[in-house]
Amino acid sequence: MMTERRIDRLRSSGLLWPLLALIALLVANAVVRPSFLSLRMQDGHLYGSLIDILKNGAPTLLIALGMCLVIATRGIDLSVGAVVAISGAVTCTYIAGAPDPASAQTALIGMGIALLLCVVLGVWNGFLVAVLGIQPIIATLVLMTAGRGIAMLITDGQIITVNNTAYRTVGAGFLILPVSILIALAVLIGVALITRRTALGLLIESVGVNPEASRLTGIHARTIRWTVYVFAGLCAGVAGLMISSNVSAADANNAGLWIEMDAILAVVIGGTSLAGGRYSLTGTLIGALTIQTLTTTVYSMGIAPEITLVFKAVVVVTVCLLQAPKFRALLTRGSRGSRGPRDTPTAPLAPPASSPPPEPIHRDSVGATAAVPSRKAVQS
Amino acid sequence: MTAAPISLRQRTAQLAHVTGRTVPARILPTLATFILFLVLFGAGSARFEGFASGQVVANLFIDNAFLIVLAVGMTFVILTGGIDLSVGAVVALSTMVTAALLQAGWSAPVVVLLVLAMGSTFGLLMGLVIHYFEIQPFIVTLAGMFLARGLCFVVGVESVPIKDPSFRDLATAAIPLPGGVSITWSVIMALVVVAVGAWVLHRTRFGRTAYAIGGSESSAMLMGLSVAKVKVGVYVVSGLCSAIAGLLFSLYMLSGYGLHAVGMELDAIAAVVIGGTLLAGGVGYVAGSVLGVMVLGVIQTLISFQGTLSSWWTKIAIGTLLLMFIVMQRIIVRRQP
Numbered sequence: 001m002m003t004e005r006r007i008d009r010l011r012s013s014g015l016l017w018p019l020l021a022l023i024a025l026l027v028a029n030a031v032v033r034p035s036f037l038s039l040r041m042q043d044g045h046l047y048g049s050l051i052d053i054l055k056n057g058a059p060t061l062l063i064a065l066g067m068c069l070v071i072a073t074r075g076i077d078l079s080v081g082a083v084v085a086i087s088g089a090v091t092c093t094y095i096a097g098a099p100d101p102a103s104a105q106t107a108l109i110g111m112g113i114a115l116l117l118c119v120v121l122g123v124w125n126g127f128l129v130a131v132l133g134i135q136p137i138i139a140t141l142v143l144m145t146a147g148r149g150i151a152m153l154i155t156d157g158q159i160i161t162v163n164n165t166a167y168r169t170v171g172a173g174f175l176i177l178p179v180s181i182l183i184a185l186a187v188l189i190g191v192a193l194i195t196r197r198t199a200l201g202l203l204i205e206s207v208g209v210n211p212e213a214s215r216l217t218g219i220h221a222r223t224i225r226w227t228v229y230v231f232a233g234l235c236a237g238v239a240g241l242m243i244s245s246n247v248s249a250a251d252a253n254n255a256g257l258w259i260e261m262d263a264i265l266a267v268v269i270g271g272t273s274l275a276g277g278r279y280s281l282t283g284t285l286i287g288a289l290t291i292q293t294l295t296t297t298v299y300s301m302g303i304a305p306e307i308t309l310v311f312k313a314v315v316v317v318t319v320c321l322l323q324a325p326k327f328r329a330l331l332t333r334g335s336r337g338s339r340g341p342r343d344t345p346t347a348p349l350a351p352p353a354s355s356p357p358p359e360p361i362h363r364d365s366v367g368a369t370a371a372v373p374s375r376k377a378v379q380s
Numbered sequence: 381m382t383a384a385p386i387s388l389r390q391r392t393a394q395l396a397h398v399t400g401r402t403v404p405a406r407i408l409p410t411l412a413t414f415i416l417f418l419v420l421f422g423a424g425s426a427r428f429e430g431f432a433s434g435q436v437v438a439n440l441f442i443d444n445a446f447l448i449v450l451a452v453g454m455t456f457v458i459l460t461g462g463i464d465l466s467v468g469a470v471v472a473l474s475t476m477v478t479a480a481l482l483q484a485g486w487s488a489p490v491v492v493l494l495v496l497a498m499g500s501t502f503g504l505l506m507g508l509v510i511h512y513f514e515i516q517p518f519i520v521t522l523a524g525m526f527l528a529r530g531l532c533f534v535v536g537v538e539s540v541p542i543k544d545p546s547f548r549d550l551a552t553a554a555i556p557l558p559g560g561v562s563i564t565w566s567v568i569m570a571l572v573v574v575a576v577g578a579w580v581l582h583r584t585r586f587g588r589t590a591y592a593i594g595g596s597e598s599s600a601m602l603m604g605l606s607v608a609k610v611k612v613g614v615y616v617v618s619g620l621c622s623a624i625a626g627l628l629f630s631l632y633m634l635s636g637y638g639l640h641a642v643g644m645e646l647d648a649i650a651a652v653v654i655g656g657t658l659l660a661g662g663v664g665y666v667a668g669s670v671l672g673v674m675v676l677g678v679i680q681t682l683i684s685f686q687g688t689l690s691s692w693w694t695k696i697a698i699g700t701l702l703l704m705f706i707v708m709q710r711i712i713v714r715r716q717p
Contacts, residue, residue: 076518134706137463137518138659142706145646146699152692261522274516304537306638310530316523317509324513 017322018269018286021315025293033300045174049296051181057292058180059084059239061285063259064266065184065191066235068284069228071267074208074276075129075136077229080263082147083118083236084256088244089154090114095162104166111167115237121147122233126226144260151252161249171246180242187235192281201279204228208276265312266291269319290315405712409656409705410668416701417671420678428685434561440677442563445570446471446625446632446641447676450648451655451669452577453621456614458652459581460593461661462517464615466506466524467622468644470499472637473528474626479540479636488546496623502528503619507612525645532638539637542630551631566628573624578666580617586610594661650698651676654705675701 029036029049039048063080070077094110095101121143128139173179195201206214207221215221239259244250268274269290270283294315298308321327425432441448450467457464474495481491506524510517542548554562581587589610592600601607630636655672657664679697683689 128703128706132707132710134710135659138653138702138706141646141649142699142703145650145702146696149692149695149699152690153696157690157692261526264519264522268519274519304533306533306537307530309526310534313523313525313527313530316519316526320515320519320523321509321513324515326513 015271015280015283015286018271018283018290018319021269022286022290022293025290025297029293029297029300036300044176046176049300051178053289053292053296054181055178056296057288058178058184059242059256060259060262060266060292061184061288062187062235062239062242063232063263064270064284064288065187065281066228066232067260067263068267068270068272068279068281069191069195069204070136070232071264071272071274072204072208072276072279073211073225073228074274075225075228076140076264076274077125077232077236078137078140078260079121079125079143079147080232080236080239081256081258081260082144082151083121083233084240084243084259085148085151085250085252086121086154087114087118087237087240088250088255089151089160089252090117091167091241092160092162092244092250093154095164095167096160101162102164104164107164107167111170111241114241115234118233118237118240119230120233122230123226125233126229129229130222130225148252151250151255155250155252157252159249159251163248167245168248169245171242171244172248180246183238183242187238188281188285196281205276205278208278262291262312263288265316268323269315271323273323406663407656407665408712409658409708410665410671411656412708413655413668413671413675413705417675417678420675420682424678424682424685431681431685434557434559436681438557438561438563438567440674440681441567441570443632443680444673444677445564445566446628447644447647447651448570448670448673449573449621449625449628450644451651451673452573452666453618453625454648454652455577455655455657455664455666455669456581456590456617457517458649458657458659459590459661459664460611460614461597462510462611462614463521463649464503464506464524464618465518465521465645466502466528467618467625467648468641468646469525469528469532470502470619470622471626471629471641471644472532472639473502473535474499474623475630475633475636475640476532476535476540476638477636478627478630479542480535482542482544482547483540488544492627495627496620499619499621499623499626500616501619503615503617503622504612506619507615510615511608511611529638535638536636537638539635542634542636547631548634551634564631566631569624569628573621574666574670577617577621581666586613590614591662594658594663596662647676647698650702653709654701656705658709659706 026037033049036049039046039050041047063084067077067080091107091110091114094113095106098106098110100106125140125143128134128142129136132139169179170183171180175182195204203214203219203224206217206219207224211221211225236256240256243255266287267279267284268287270280270285270287272279272283291312294311295305295308298311299305421432430436450471454464454467477498478491478495481494482488486494502524506517506520509515510520550565553565555565555568556562581590589600589605589607592603592605593607593611597607597611626641629641633640651672652664652669653659653672654675655664655668655670657668676698679701680694683691683693683697
């Protein structure tokens with residue numbers, strides 16, 4: 001059967017559970033609030049809860065795309081949240097200080113400077129990781145710590161508000177759909193084409209499996225690792241523009257706070273292993289949407305927004321456990337389906353009724369064992 | 381950047397010249413931190429009147445007692461090659477639970493014991509998941525961070541003041557030291573934690589095993605060391621330290637709030653790294669981490685004495701220091717076979 005084959009393919013790609021979780025969340029919302037799924041046209045703009053989810057999820061999705069490639073090389077970029085703050089701070093400070101603060105040209109130059117700076121910050125991260133060989137967590141921790149300080153320095157500790165229609169388009173504009181969604185989707189499609197229609201994706205994955213071995217086979221491992229950090233910086237920069245333009249202000253303290261965690265979460269939920277070596281862009285898309293839907297659900301159910309964190313924690317633990325080879329083995333061995341990891345609000349994620357297919361387990365364990373010796377190899 | 385290896389080598393050479401033998405590379409970062417502390421403190425004393433007083437030093441301890449305790453716990457975790465991102469959130473949760481229970485009329489000793497048990501259990505659960513399901517510490521403790529922060533807000537969204545008399549007395553009591561200097565009980569507690577931490581790490585089987593795991597987990601396993609127990613144990617230690625730090629922080633702030641200690645895990649990690657603990661695991665000292673906290677504290681004091689510099693310079697300075705020490709670590713690791 002056609003559909004069965006499709007489901008099998010979904011399963012083997014590890015996207016089945018994330019997708020089911022997303023659908024379950026959407027269905028739960030639709031049941032609680034029937035108006036949830038309705039879309040309406042007004043003044044040539046599309047409105048509705050689903051559009052809101054997409055619009056609010058666009059920055060997370062963008063950052064998650066950059067993070068996905070970084071994680072595929074067995075790295076991580078903690079500094080994206082700080083880069084988000086810097087990007088917004090630079091643009092708003094430039095626009096507010098320009099002689100003509102309302103013109104489109106000013107906005108473009110401001111955004112150009114901001115993105116250039118973000119590329120430089122990405123180059124910096126990449127230099128620490130790829131050239132000096134510092135552990136990615138720590139290398140990017142430097143910018144994570146100092147970055148918000150830099151953003152505060154740029155804005156002089158103030159929240160800078162601007163009034164520029166051209167700038168507002170990036171985060172709050174509409175082209176039937178919100179512009180931010182279109183940008184995020186364009187980047188997604190672009191990345192998918194570049195990495196999946198050429199050998200680049202494969203090269204990135206090979207660097208993630210074993211940087212030293214891929215270097216010896218003639219892959220420019222250093223350049224590739226460097227490039228993914230630059231790309232992550234750029235994505236964070238664009239996301240920063242969206243976030244700051246949406247509110248027409250730069251808040252160095254709170255813009256993009258914890259967004260690196262959301263982005264990592266999106267990537268992990270999407271089935272990309274933190275051990276590197278393989279990645280899924282579709283999964284990242286699903287992951288980002290799941291997180292945003294979860295947040296929106298919590299809001300719309302009248303639960304205090306801060307408590308979202310508890311739900312996120314439950315989702316991370318569940319998804320990570322489901323992806324862990326050891327846990328899967330336990331589930332397969334143990335009583336089938338009767339004991340899930342935990343009773344969670346995202347029930348479909350929790351107890352897999354049937355045993356997962358053997359193929360991903362195999363791939364996971366290969367990735368995990370390969371990770372141990374080569375990490376030491378990189379260190380020494 | 382390129383000057384770092386030269387200056388380091390020069391410094392090693394100078395030290396070798398002074399002491400007559402080469403300083404072992406593993407204590408070099410800690411030594412560098414100590415020199416840095418002296419230099420910063422000396423600069424402050426030369427620049428500002430009243431900087432070189434006993435009370436300023438005492439205040440370094442008073443204002444950073446909780447961070448010292450956190451750094452001790454974090455040292456254990458990082459020595460085994462792990463990381464614990466949840467500590468800041470557990471501090472916040474501890475302050476929140478303490479404040480809420482005290483407000484509900486529970487007696488202070490019961491609350492303290494309960495909070496300590498809660499922190500340890502939290503660490504235990506994370507440790508078990510990390511070890512037995514082989515999930516990266518980074519992601520597990522990240523989930524722990526989300527969970528603990530979220531739970532804070534489940535307890536209450538608003539800041540809860542602590543009005544318990546015994547807590548207030550403990551928080552405000554000053555212990556006079558010779559020379560007109562006074563410290564608080566928090567400092568004593570933090571120093572006790574440091575002493576116990578140093579003893580466990582350097583003098584017990586648990587501590588030696590932690591070093592061995594950081595050096596090479598598979599070798600430690602083959603040597604028949606109880607890897608599982610210690611690997612889970614360090615997260616229990618970290619959880620317990622976070623709970624103690626949380627209690628100290630509630631003494632410091634006299635309130636419980638879900639937004640307390642945001643980003644404190646970064647300060648703790650930075651202090652440990654600046655203190656000379658190798659992030660790959662296996663090398664480091666509790667004393668180094670305490671020095672790391674002191675360096676962060678001196679920077680803050682310098683900036684507050686300066687008056688015109690804004691507080692965000694602290695972040696930039698910490699980031700820069702972090703960078704310098706990481707680069708130094710890389711060079712040391714690279715030079716060793």
